[in-house]
Amino acid sequence: MQEAELHDLSDDPDYVASQQQGSGGSENQKCTRKSNGPTEPNGSEVVYSKDNVAIHPTQYASERISGRLQLIKRDLSLFMTWIPYKQSASYGVGQGSRVKLPEKDRNLYTIRAVPLTDVRSIRRHTPTLGWQYIIMVLTSGLAFPPLYFYNGGVREFLATLKQHVFLVRSADDANVFLVNDLQDPLQRSLSSLELPRAVPVANVASSSSSLASVHSDDNSNQRSNADYHDSSFSPTESVGRHRQKVRDPARDLSIQVLEKFSLVTKFARETTSHLLRESQIFDNIGGYEKQQQVHSSPVKNQVGGDPVSQELQDKNQIISDPLEKIACRNGKLCEAAATLVGTFELIDSKEAEQQSLVWGKPRLPPLGHEEWATFLDEEGRIVDSKALRKRIFYGGVEHGLRKEVWKFLLGYNEFHSTYAEREFLETMKRSEYETIKHQWQSISPAQARRFAKFKERKSLIEKDVVRTDRSIPFYDGDENPNVGLLRDILLTFSFYNFDLGYCQGMSDLLSPILFVMEDESEAFWCFVSLMERLGPNFNRDQNGMHSQLLALSKLVEFLDSPLHCYLRQADCLNFFFCFRWILIQFKREFVYEKTMRLWEVLWTHYLSEHFHLYMCVAILKKHRKKIIEERMDFDTLLKFINELSCHITLEATLKDAEALCIIAGENKAACIPPGTPPSLPVEGGLLE
Amino acid sequence: MSARRRMLLKVIILGDSGVGKTSLMNQYVNRKFSNQYKATIGADFLTKEIQFEDRLFTLQIWDTAGQERFQSLGVAFYRGADCCVLVYDVNVMKSFDNLNNWREEFLIQASPSDPENFPFVVLGNKVDVDGGNSRVVSEKKARAWCASKGNIPYFETSAKEGFNVEAAFECIAKNALKNEPDEEIYLPDTIDVAGGRQQRSSGCEC
């Protein structure tokens, strides 16, 4: 797989030359290196050092900030630093009268010990006229500002890098080098999946401007989601789209944009690249403390960002990282926003609270009758089912419309069917239901006595329907006929799919469907459609559940590696504490109305068929600080999770899950194998 | 480790779906009976502080889904158990017949170090139903089975009416305590166990 992406670097004379310089003259080079920079006391070695490497905070080269670029090796990891010189040394040479850049801005640009594992690609620009520069794109999809090599030397830089990290040329652009020094084959393959994405993100100015647009999207409720969530859901795609507009990489670079960039970088790094690295570097959480001290790089930043919309505020938790101890809150500058990477770091804790990570779109009001009508043509076909699914994904459906809309979402009615076709289908299905129902109704008591399997099944169902949602008015009270309907439908289903039969949890899934349909046959057929996807949850071998729990584990590994590390230590990687969530789609975790809202969102399969797994990650991530800090063991964690029931904020969790789903991007495929429920089984695999 | 293990006694309640496991647990811990309990999905537990003479223990009572299909989850939940409670419904023969399966399944999945002597307690629940008229498993039959499995203590209970629940759980707690390998634990005999002798013969008669 990886080979396909690689180009042999030997076709590039520039590169060959640099490589010879690098490896052939390694003896020589080592000496140079030693003379360039002193070996640091704590066992780190400076393997490359280059002076007069500058960034251009504005579009004017005269306003550059010059500094020293270094590659430092510590243990087995390579880090890159770029430290600006003291103010007077080189800033604004020949422009003495110009306003000097404040200290905090210099700090803002400082690059402190970025591990090369955080770097996805490096684009080099070696124009014949003008200065050579490189742009480093992080695995998060974001980039550092261009680093201008005033004395040349990009080639040597790449050559040195090649000696320490896995460097390959992008298939799409000869000037882009992909960086990947992961050791573990799985992680390597994970990151290789990302490679194609690295290419479009080659320009800082563009990524910055697209970030700005992400933020403004968040600020506008009215705005359509079109350009952010279209066909591809990777944020880097939109970066690519914006790229065309901006030619000069230095233009538009403003401190403000950089700040946003740093915030997003912080988030994206945490959720994506972090884990690829950390799970390798650290065997235990305790290791973090030490690492923090080594790499900590507090940077102050006082410039306020854009106003942040209200609904973003409840999102704070998702990025709160127990390992990045934000020591002081409420307005005081946070000195301790230390991380392993320490690139552009936070900042003002108050601001951090507001901006946090909000990539999830603002939620919309539920779809109402008028808007629903616009999705239908005169004959009742849904013209643009994707737009409908998207609309429902972001807002759900008004209760009065559910009876109609759910039939589409569940797949009982086809989107392109007409009113007439649906009416016909309903009649057919009604009599088909009666036929199946009659099969068990016609079993006489005498026959039942010799039909243990039937009797058992019936009594299991009867025991469960009387304990299903009895506090909901629709099902409450003695002799409630709706409880009888639940029983009849479940029993009929157990004949419709005799092999699957009845399993606990099914009554929970049927209950809201009957409540919405208020019709026995329609509820039955909608339930049948739902079970086509969720049936594997109830398989005798429990394979459907195990494969989802495994996928969840992989997703957590990818999206929240510190938590995954912790769960590994605590021997909780079976994720059984999420069993109930997955088995019945969070039915027991939310009040009735919220469950219905969640289900219609899940059933759109808009961003993913496995959105429920991202819900799991979002909830776990939100509580990971507590989980880790309190060192919860399996029992405590299970209890904790069970007790979250009715204490989960649905809308916020949906947005978090959406953000996580987008971040997972193409890595989804590596985490969630095809066929994992509730994906439909592959064609031909159905026993019918 | 020993400090914590000594304090915590882990009890697993097993039995067919609907025999009243959740109700029994809630009756014991919360002294409540509700018709509105939902069928258990996955697993959950309740804890109760109990005192034997001057020592405090935490009884952690695990309630799991009763359907066989979910038994593969048991591995995660059964480990470290100190006592296993087998529940059947005196009005449902099948639930009694299944006791043996539950017992064996538990021994396989929990794999206790000394399976021969692992403490079980059997509860025949719902004795209140229909004034006992719909009863299909006699006390005699149940006791015979318990005797055959190494004198498993036996109780007849009603989670609904709270009948014999306290006594049953005292016995359960005591057996869990006894299972703790820790020598320091002193077994008080202040608790009256209604269901026969607490001494368990080491030999298995089956």
Ligand SMILES: Nc1nc2c(ncn2[C@@H]2O[C@H](COP(=O)(O)OP(=O)(O)O)[C@@H](O)[C@H]2O)c(=O)[nH]1
């Ligand atoms: N009459 C009576 N009903 C009971 C008793 N214990 C439980 N039930 C009822 O039996 C059903 C199943 O109880 P539950 O505790 O949920 O069983 P579980 O599946 O074993 O956990 C519920 O409807 C309870 O109300 C009892 O002692 N007497």
Ligand SMILES: [Mg+2]
């Ligand atoms: Mg139960």
